[in-house]
Amino acid sequence: MIKLRSTFLIFIIVISLTSTTNLAYAHSLFNSAEEFYGGFRVQVATTPEFPQLNEPSQFLGRVTDATLKGNRWFYNGDQSIL
Numbered sequence: 001m002i003k004l005r006s007t008f009l010i011f012i013i014v015i016s017l018t019s020t021t022n023l024a025y026a027h028s029l030f031n032s033a034e035e036f037y038g039g040f041r042v043q044v045a046t047t048p049e050f051p052q053l054n055e056p057s058q059f060l061g062r063v064t065d066a067t068l069k070g071n072r073w074f075y076n077g078d079q080s081i082l
Helices: 002-021
Strands: 032-037 040-047 058-065 073-075 078-080
Touching: none
Parallel strands: none
Antiparallel strands: 032 040, 040 058, 073 078
């Protein structure tokens, strides 16, 4: 009975590991979100990873085309080059 239970637990662990590994990937901006809009990759992030109240933090953004080259930012309808 113990061997059967151990085998079952190992099976469950292996299944859960293989189902979650396809969701993990490396990312250039650690605390970020990424979407493709109109053929461009848009990334946003904050630094530090978890901003705190009354502490300085930054909002980071990156826009690249499908080949990961180029930045184009628009502010009040005008294009700004960073």
